[in-house]
Amino acid sequence: MAFDSGSAAFAPWEDPGQKPLISFKSVTKRFGNFTAIDNLTLDIFEKEFFALLGPSGCGKTTLMRMLAGFEAPSEGTIMLDGQDIGPIPPNKRAVNMMFQSYALFPHLSVADNIAFGLKRSDMPKSEIAGRVEEMLSLVQLSQFASRRPHQISGGQRQRVALARSLAKAPKLLLLDEPLGALDKKLRQETQFELMDIQEKTGTTFVIVTHDQEEAMTVASRIAVVNHGKLVQVAPPDRIYEAPNSIYVADFIGDVNIIKGLAKPESDNRYAIQWCENHAPIIGTSQHAFASDDICHFAIRPEKVSITRDRPTDRTNTMQGKVLEIAYLGNISTYHVELPTGQVIKAQQANNRRISRRSFTWHDSVWLSFTDTAGVLLSQ
């Protein structure tokens, strides 16, 4: 596909000669009868910003706690820099973690919180103050050095926690829902700060989140986790544009799924028969489907155009009636009901003022999309 050919960009996972920083080798973790992680194999490379994304209870936090050393795998090995870290206790690992609750020590000042790990490392005493100063200026909190954690705001606490976990210059930084406690605006600003700091320090970041937007924004690669298994591991654009399953397509963003029978036409072109008295959808697929295989055509709402008249330049067109309009300011989502009863979502940028908007409820409209706009999924 067109979008995975950017070999000049940072993509160590595509280079077979690269040695991974972390590798999970057939790792299984059970709690009693419950299998939290199920025979999982995964490589994470140096300088990556890797996101573990999934619903709560999917096992992403367990993966992170195994990296930190708070849980041991039931089976399999975890390698960090070529070394099996299974028997190494958390205090001996070159891994630091930023906790969801920040876990700042309430009885210590901001500066002492940051110095806490350094005092327990082999850094000479004379260098500690300088390092603390450096971390404070990295997160722009120099004037708050002598405050206690309860004397600063939530956003500042988050930055202290980040500075404290980065102070020992770990090979790997783990971030457990780091922005979960911040309000939306602050969260978006902080996402860019995180990326900036990750780039400046060159540390490998592994972030756990259930917020797909956050993962898309910050990560170089995303692993979608469900029921203790990896569903898909890929860069954000591939996860979004080329999901490998209905689960991923549905979990990340909004999607229309149309079920039908595949009829191979030529090369990777397929006609998808989805309705008896309607022309088949023409789509392309990298994966081969045999004739009459059940397939699911997945297309994002923003790739579906909505017009009053039937467009002549699009491969796929279908007529319907506007059922709902969700106005989000910058964009509007239209729910259009087809004669078959199926509802298709189409998105349009509101580049005109609302008074000049062209469609309203119950209008008859045409939906259209090109043959490469969607993907074909088997399950």
Add this chain to the structure above:
Amino acid sequence: MNRRYSWFNITSLTLGFAFLYIPMIILVIYSFNASKLVTVWAGFSTRWYGELFQNEAFLDAAWVTLKVGLASSTLATVLGTMAAYVMVRSGRFMGRTLFSGMIYAPLVMPEVITGLSLLLLFISIGLDRGVLTIILAHTTFSMCYVSVVVSSRLASFDQSLEEAALDLGCTPFDAFRSVTLPIITPAVLSGWLLAFTLSLDDLVIASFTSGPSATTLPIKIFSAVRLGVSPEINALSTILISIVTFGVISASLISKRAIARQRREEQEALQV
């Protein structure tokens, strides 16, 4: 506003406090009585306080009580904190309920039985009764009070703080010493104070485990009173009351100030 001070309120308050404090007030007043007869008022005097400090037997008993109180409350605090830490942190294991029940059982055990069983133990292992046996006995019954106080604090303690300490390079002991302990210090201190107070006023267990070489103040007072109440005892009791009052008031002031300061600082943080 006047509604808050209705006659009914004032009467209930007066009755309640009178019930609680009249005995003690009488005791304090009579400790300043010049007369040797306890029940006949013969003018103000501090002579019994002077005589009290001449009385070797009382001073010895006071010294023993203080030694026992300090040693047993310190031991009980160490053991009780350890027990509380294990019970709260070890999660679920077979027989956990039984174990925690066993830690708290001495709270409801009749003191006579605790005293008797300790006496039997000391006799069977051939330990001479004296200061050491009272310290051991007081440690035994007061450590469960400490562990109740400390474990209620630990239950609300964010465990990720300890994990953060481990993550930053602490050994488990170092994490406890440099993170957990400073945070739970107020609870540990109030546990210590509780144990100290319990040891100070215990009569039953001390009388089972003390020997001829060591008598505590409560035993001394109890046996002196059996021969008739002397004004010296009143003076001694007044001193004890002042010590306890001072301790309780200062402890509550300290914690009140700490809370007020934290509130104020949190308010300031919100305004940043």
